[in-house]
Amino acid sequence: MNKHYFKLAAFMLCFIVLTGCQQEKKEAKKPAKEEQTVKAEEKETPKQPDVKDSEFGSDVPELPANLEEALKYPAGKFSAKKAQDLDQEIKAELSTVPNIPENADMEQYDTLIKYLYSLYKRDYEDPREVLKALQVGTMPASQDAPGEKRAYNVEIILDSSGSMANKMGSKTRMELAKEAIRKFAASLPKEANISLRVYGHKGTGAEKDKQLSCGSNELVYSPQSFNATELDTALGKFKPAGWTPLAEAIKAAQNDLAAYKGKENKNIIYVVSDGIETCEGNPVSAAENLKASGIDPVVNIIGFDVNAKDAQQLQSIAKAAGGVYKNVQNQDQLQNEFQKSIQESLDWINWKSKESLNALTKSNNQMLDIYGLTNEWRAKIRQEQYLVQFSLVELDMQAKITNKQNYEIFERAKVFFNKEIELVDELEKTLIQSTKQDLDTTLKQIDSIYEENVSQK
Structure with a gap:
């Protein structure tokens, strides 16, 4: 562990201990009885x-x-x-x-x-x-x-569950995500490979379609250099549909990049999701295995307009993968998160x-x-x-x-x-x-x- 991280960890621990001690003192000094208000309202209300x-x-x-x-x-x-x-x-x-x-x-x-x-x-x-x-x-x-020079390999794992059809302004989350992916792919260095995997894009959110939807996990654009026509074709293959098999998508992404070892390649994975796992998978365990794999990826978990409860699981996934979690509220923020990890070496x-x-x-x-x-x-x-x-x-x-x-x-x-x-x-x-x-x-x-x-x- 880097010494700076160790310092911060020790520092945070001190805060936790210090805060606990102060809380005990506060409770010890707490008055036995609080003064009650004796003034009654003249007007009776329901x-x-x-x-x-x-x-x-x-x-x-x-x-x-x-x-x-x-x-x-x-x-x-x-x-x-x-x-x-x-x-x-x-x-x-x-x-x-x-x-x-x-x-x-x-x-x-x-x-x-x-x-x-x-x-x-x-x-x-x-x-x-x-x-x-x-x-x-x-x-x-x-x-x-x-x-x-190390090759760049970028894989985007995109949630295509039914909730991605929810609108943000005049467009759906899925429409905004697809537009951001197009812009991002076009901005990559020409020698970079990009791939796109989607999940939850089959069936519906109904219980009868759960098995079909939870099994829907597809690499629609395999690792290759950017080709606008082919990427547009891939983006047109799916739309928001059913459940959220996030764990299986992370496992599949590890296989997608298995040929690109970390020593010779710089591998970057973006997971874009607007909710948590709904197919009984264990995305945290999948993220831990991804971190331990030889592909040595930089992992970015991007919550797309995620509520506070779901954000906690996505944060846990990012932590398990040794990555970073960000919650974005609009297309511009999503675009910015895509761009952050692409930097040329000095x-x-x-x-x-x-x-x-x-x-x-x-x-x-x-x-x-x-x-x-x-x-x-x-x-x-x-x-x-x-x-x-x-x-x-x-x-x-x-x-x-x-x-x-x-x-x-x-x-x-x-x-x-x-x-x-x-x-x-x-x-x-x-x-x-x-x-x-x-x-x-x-x-x-x-x-x-x-x-x-x-x-x-």
């Missing part, structure tokens, strides 16, 4: 279900206790909303919140906070991406040495010159990246906090909570958000310290890698 009388909040994840959990926590339904965007859509959502009784306890307060947070949770950039930037680039450089001499002469600049830029990432995290946390605050005001106006409860619940939520800010502050210090320590090591690595590879000529 009784609505309160939080304890309903299932409200039962399907919402717990608030994250540390940065690792915050990173994994799914983006909320209104994650793109800004603080000033407390529009009719949000107000309609808040109108479904049960009344909070005047004698509500802290558990009921926390349920409401948990629910509001789940609506506005932002999508955070993984700090491990910054740690990757701290590396000199040992693996790409040593494998892609000058004069040793020439060794230029690499050494550039890295040696600009090591200090690179270190400073890395610090700026760290500050940029942590500042973005802080800004998103505050945006979440503001939206929770404005939502409480709206609930107050809708008579779901009292003015006093508005204040008490917000103060309770503020403790949580402030703690998240403190954790980001600590993360920033750790990353900056690591960057400074690595500057000298980086210069030595550059010389070592260069000498090792040039001496083999």
Whole structure:
């Protein structure tokens, strides 16, 4: 394991332990009895279900206790909303919140906070991406040495289950995915091979067609260079149909690329799916086997407008494959995810010159990246906090909570958000310290890698 990843893992563990200790202290100091509101409403209104009388909040994840959990926590339904965007859509959502009784306890307060947070949770950039930037680039450089061009083999595994017929705007998810695949294939280097496998494209979503649909798994465009006419023909062979045999598709992709060993080839696999396995397969196990295979692929799992529950399985698949999971909401984001992994290797001499002469600049830029990432995290946390605050005001106006409860619940939520800010502050210090320590090591690595590879000529 790279030392930077080890540092982050140890750091995240410290957060988990620290958070647990602080939670115990908080519980120890918790008052035995909360002050109850004694003021009664003059006007009698029909009784609505309160939080304890309903299932409200039962399907919402717990608030994250540390940065690792915050990173994994799914983006909320209104994650793109800004603080000033407390529009009719949000107000309609808040109108479904049960009344909070005047004698509500802290558990009921926390349920409401948990629910509001789940609506506005932002999508955070993984700090491990910054740690990757701290590396000199040992693996790409040593494998892609000058004069040793490696072939690119790109396979796209596309979900063709019935849900891909759902529309995003004026087009279906499948239409948008096909358009993105066409553009991506046309942008590949001419020497690159591309292949396309689809699954779930036969039968229907009915139980009687499950066996047929779960067995539908087809390589419609075998590994070859891009040919617009042939790819269009392949893309026209299928449409959204039935179930989701994701595990079998991953197993088949491993066989598709079996002839392209990792030493001589750069293999990239994209899995595009809008949902989870529905054919009783084990996609996580299939992903683990893919990772252990000799094809050594770069694996990208792309969730196409995936809900929070399904995203958890896709994240597990990506982790098992040693890959990355991203959830995209539109065609442009899908196109961007396709492009990220296609990069040409640097020439060794230029690499050494550039890295040696600009090591200090690179270190400073890395610090700026760290500050940029942590500042973005802080800004998103505050945006979440503001939206929770404005939502409480709206609930107050809708008579779901009292003015006093508005204040008490917000103060309770503020403790949580402030703690998240403190954790980001600590993360920033750790990353900056690591960057400074690595500057000298980086210069030595550059010389070592260069000498090792040039001496083999």
